[in-house]
Amino acid sequence: QLARVSAVKYHETVWSDVFPGNYHTAQCVEPAVLAAEFALDLSAKRRKRTVWRLDGGAGSEKHMHWLMQRDYHILAKGLNNRRSHALARQVQRWDPYRDILLGEVPAPQGYPRPVRIFVIQRQENGKLHHNYYVTTLKLPSKKRFLAAYEARGGAEVEQFRGDKQALGLSARRKRSFLGQKAYILLTDLAHNLLADFYHQALVDSRFAAYGLKRIVRDLLSTPGLLVFHGNQLKRVELLSLKQFSGDLLICLERYFSGELK
Numbered sequence: 001q002l003a004r005v006s007a008v009k010y011h012e013t014v015w016s017d018v019f020p021g022n023y024h025t026a027q028c029v030e031p032a033v034l035a036a037e038f039a040l041d042l043s044a045k046r047r048k049r050t051v052w053r054l055d056g057g058a059g060s061e062k063h064m065h066w067l068m069q070r071d072y073h074i075l076a077k078g079l080n081n082r083r084s085h086a087l088a089r090q091v092q093r094w095d096p097y098r099d100i101l102l103g104e105v106p107a108p109q110g111y112p113r114p115v116r117i118f119v120i121q122r123q124e125n126g127k128l129h130h131n132y133y134v135t136t137l138k139l140p141s142k143k144r145f146l147a148a149y150e151a152r153g154g155a156e157v158e159q160f161r162g163d164k165q166a167l168g169l170s171a172r173r174k175r176s177f178l179g180q181k182a183y184i185l186l187t188d189l190a191h192n193l194l195a196d197f198y199h200q201a202l203v204d205s206r207f208a209a210y211g212l213k214r215i216v217r218d219l220l221s222t223p224g225l226l227v228f229h230g231n232q233l234k235r236v237e238l239l240s241l242k243q244f245s246g247d248l249l250i251c252l253e254r255y256f257s258g259e260l261k
Helices: 025-040 061-069 081-088 142-150 154-167 177-202 212-219 245-257
Strands: 002-007 012-018 051-054 073-077 095-097 100-105 116-124 127-135 224-229 232-238
Touching: 012 025, 012 177, 025 061, 051 061, 061 073, 073 142, 081 116, 081 127, 095 142, 100 142, 116 142, 127 142, 154 177, 154 212, 177 212, 177 245, 232 245
Parallel strands: 051 073
Antiparallel strands: 002 012, 073 127, 095 100, 100 116, 116 127, 224 232
């Protein structure tokens, strides 16, 4: 099982690790948080301005309490189905939103800091299903809460897909557990170098909509020549017959000149 922490804005991988296949997502939460704290230098002051958004696999009450005790904010989907149904019975008012109903219940005692608890009710195949969510954020409405939660995990989905398609993440496997960890770290390095290249060179170009797959397949595969004088790169020559070579050359010049840094 691969666990990952990502920076949404820049699409960088902050931390990755490999766990045995029988590990549950909840068992990866604390190592991920502690590694992110170290990588991002999250002091106690910074943790008070940091929000962890957790899906149902990581949203155990134990981990919610642990994160709050470390002064983090949370926006988490609860893991306990029985608790979801019990909380749903306490809802006094349901508000329709899209194809679901939203409700709020008073927060029970025992949380390390003030929280709000929301419940979602949806119908599938003639049966009612419930989920509950816990947040320390002060949100103006239930709909704003749901929008904030739904904005959480696109980075992970897109980055896993991009690494699989562009960097062969799913195609390469090592028999050794430590070997697989090393391969994941090399993939992270390549991923972050490409993320830096995108934000330094491609953001304001015709390639701004390109993902990892298209960057590797359509841009970095362009035949060319790097001209060095001593240890310094002096010139980049690209095959003029190759599509996009003219526009790509402009991006490369900006990237190597440090214009956007």
